């Protein structure tokens with residue numbers, strides 16, 4: 358049995374790759390039948406599988422051990438060479454969409470590949486290369502500024518994520534001071550954040566106009582590969598959230614206030630859910646993994662096969678160690694049909710989420726691994742998160758294995774947290790629509806607008822005397838706003854879909870597992886709304902969906918006596 362460590366890495370010969378792909382594109386354009394073109398597509402898919410597998414293999418090995426000089430060098434090599442490779446792929450896509458045998462090709466390879474290629478081509482032209490470099494530099498500037506944070510708190514210098522535990526302290530003074538210190542970093546650097554964002558907005562607006570778009574909104578959607586919904590449909594979705602979901606969150610926030618024994622819930626109280634602390638897994642990382650094995654073996658024969666594959670091939674690197682990058686992700690190495698899960702266990706319920714959420718992503722790749730088209734291995738991002746967020750709910754019957762007597766607390770926190778997140782998610786989205794529809798707005802106008810939108814979706818939010826937050830500075834911390842415009846709404850769309858799996862599972866609908874499998878097996882072979890339909894789920898953009906979905910969820914949350922937690 359081949360294990361991850363035996364997967365062979367060979368540096369792709371980029372000159373040869375370029376030569377071969379250019380030659381194949383030329384042959385493709387000269388071909389006299391769809392059959393000839395099919396064969397060439399097959400050959401290009403083969404080259405892509407090799408290059409992309411090697412690139413992912415390097416990324417994984419480098420992130421597991423950043424001190425390994427060999428993979429550090431290989432990572433540098435790929436960082437330099439992958440943009441050129443991407444450029445080659447867009448040339449291939451151009452040939453693909455312009456094929457004189459397009460109808461026959463679409464029949465064999467599926468229309469989605471052609472829709473994706475078309476939309477991707479709209480996002481690029483040689484004219485904007487310099488602007489893209491500027492955009493990337495500004496994003497790195499933001500990342501560096503965030504990483505530069507050194508907050509002196511309780512006698513020690515700390516970065517932003519090291520402040521989190523203090524912001525969740527059960528001692529009210531501590532969490533208030535910690536939150537003020539955390540926010541202080543953003544206020545001190547207000548000009549810098551404003552300048553970076555202002556430049557980003559202007560460069561993105563310029564790119565959009567050069568590409569022939571009215572403003573950046575439509576281009577932002579195209580970059581996300583959205584082939585079957587637009588800004589108007591998203592606006593209708595946000596309206597439903599405002600009408601049907603915000604009132605539920607207002608109630609949940611009031612329950613949180615009562616649990617914490619407070620007269621008024623202030624912004625610095627919100628990160629703390631329970632005075633008794635959050636539910637945590639009751640054992641070591643090895644124990645968590647053993648329970649994970651038991652869970653997936655009991656859940657279904659498909660998950661049993663999948664999880665045993667992950668364990669036997671050593672496709673999970675779960676525990677923190679020296680030189681390992683922070684964070685967590687799931688990716689795949691197509692050449693070896695292997696998903697890979699990377700995480701840094703830290704003793705919180707997040708460790709269990711790795712085995713449900715990231716494993717949900719991995720399970721989807723595992724079931725759709727036989728697609729030949731690389732684009733079909735995973736869908737666009739809003740659809741991607743359905744697999745993972747639904748797996749978090751599908752595995753609820755096994756949560757007692759991990760949380761024992763605190764299992765009800767975990768479930769309440771998991772489900773209410775998912776509901777609470779949605780109004781914030783749409784706040785971030787509505788803000789970005791304002792920003793890119795009004796590229797000339799000043800930083801002050803942007804912040805004022807943020808605060809206005811916040812008041813609509815998060816009416817309970819009380820910033821007390823904090824001037825900076827009252828002026829609308831909260832969003833500086835939200836990296837997505839700087840890094841990947843319009844991405845954020847995807848989490849909420851997927852959540853509304855995942856809720857529907859929760860409902861089906863709770864109602865004892867015996868079809869739900871087949872629905873889930875069908876969705877995973879389809880991988881990225883179709884658009885978001887078609888996948889939603891395929892899985893038997895309701896379209897989140899359509900009036901009434903949110904109302905229907907939230908009803909049984911709020912009923913369940915109401916049935917829990919959270920004063921016990």
Ligand SMILES: [Zn+2]
Nearest residue numbers: 714718742745
């Ligand atoms: Zn995810």
